[in-house]
Amino acid sequence: MNTPLPPRLSVGGLEVAFGGLTALGGVSFDVADGETVALIGPNGAGKTTVFNAVCGLVKPRKGTVRIAGRPAPARTTGLLKAGVARTLQGLGLFEHLTVLENVLVPLTSLRDPDAIAKAHRTLDDLGLAHFAARPAGTLPYPERKRVALARALATDPRLLLLDEPAGGLGGADIDALADTVRRIAADGRAVLLVEHHVDFVMEVADRIVVLDFGEVIAAGTPEAVQADPAVEAAYLGLEAVGATGTARDGAAEAGGIA
Numbered sequence: 001m002n003t004p005l006p007p008r009l010s011v012g013g014l015e016v017a018f019g020g021l022t023a024l025g026g027v028s029f030d031v032a033d034g035e036t037v038a039l040i041g042p043n044g045a046g047k048t049t050v051f052n053a054v055c056g057l058v059k060p061r062k063g064t065v066r067i068a069g070r071p072a073p074a075r076t077t078g079l080l081k082a083g084v085a086r087t088l089q090g091l092g093l094f095e096h097l098t099v100l101e102n103v104l105v106p107l108t109s110l111r112d113p114d115a116i117a118k119a120h121r122t123l124d125d126l127g128l129a130h131f132a133a134r135p136a137g138t139l140p141y142p143e144r145k146r147v148a149l150a151r152a153l154a155t156d157p158r159l160l161l162l163d164e165p166a167g168g169l170g171g172a173d174i175d176a177l178a179d180t181v182r183r184i185a186a187d188g189r190a191v192l193l194v195e196h197h198v199d200f201v202m203e204v205a206d207r208i209v210v211l212d213f214g215e216v217i218a219a220g221t222p223e224a225v226q227a228d229p230a231v232e233a234a235y236l237g238l239e240a241v242g243a244t245g246t247a248r249d250g251a252a253e254a255g256g257i258a
């Protein structure tokens with residue numbers, strides 16, 4: 001009998017503290033190849049901290065992050081070699097470099113001999129070929145976001161981490177992004193995304209992990225999570241279902257779960 005392969009990403013009992021503040025109090029979840037998992041939760045719930053711990057940017061007090069069964073490397077090049085790429089909330093593009101040069105950055109750091117061909121292929125795939133020679137900073141925001149995605153995809157990652165991919169985008173761009181994310185997962189890649197845009201999450205996620213105050217309060221299919229009273233209560237800033245309370249800061253931005 002074949003031993004089952006370990007998940008592409010496995011987060012186990014992750015605890016992170018900043019001084020006296022427990023940002024994550026023991027978070028566990030997996031992401032399998034070909035699966036899209038969305039991490040949601042009200043502002044300050046710990047979503048970015050999970051991302052940063054997965055990328056080695058914050059050191060957990062306890063717990064494990066494993067990529068295909070092995071401890072996650074701490075540095076960017078190590079992560080790229082392990083097949084992990086991420087986008088950043090602030091995009092982090094080199095505005096004066098061309099679109100092609102931006103996409104080449106991680107491929108060059110991997111000393112990939114096919115860097116130029118791979119970069120062109122990825123730009124083609126994402127409908128960015130005609131922007132290749134343009135300085136990245138001259139593109140409209142939705143296209144710059146796509147360049148950031150292209151830069152992450154160019155290395156052919158097995159695990160893609162997307163930090164608020166729909167943030168700042170409008171209707172048609174969000175629909176196009178949803179198609180792209182579905183295509184990425186259909187290629188067999190594992191996708192973990194942090195996102196406030198609930199409609200987009202409902203569209204693309206196979207599973208949703210809901211954080212509140214650094215704890216997983218719900219996990220499951222979009223339908224199951226949407227129907228979970230604990231999730232609604234968290235977004236409304238209530239202690240428990242049926243309790244009265246005031247809306248927590250950020251619940252409005254998070255847009256509720258409906």
Ligand SMILES: Nc1ncnc2c1ncn2[C@@H]1O[C@H](COP(=O)(O)OP(=O)(O)OP(=O)(O)O)[C@@H](O)[C@H]1O
Pocket residue numbers: 018021022023041042043044045046047048049050
């Ligand atoms: N570097 C840091 N130093 C101190 N506290 C931090 C640091 N980073 C995060 N925190 C705190 O940890 C908690 C979790 O923050 P985190 O940014 O992970 O939440 P989030 O769910 O990503 O929030 P948002 O949706 O607003 O981005 C918050 O209370 C935050 O203030």
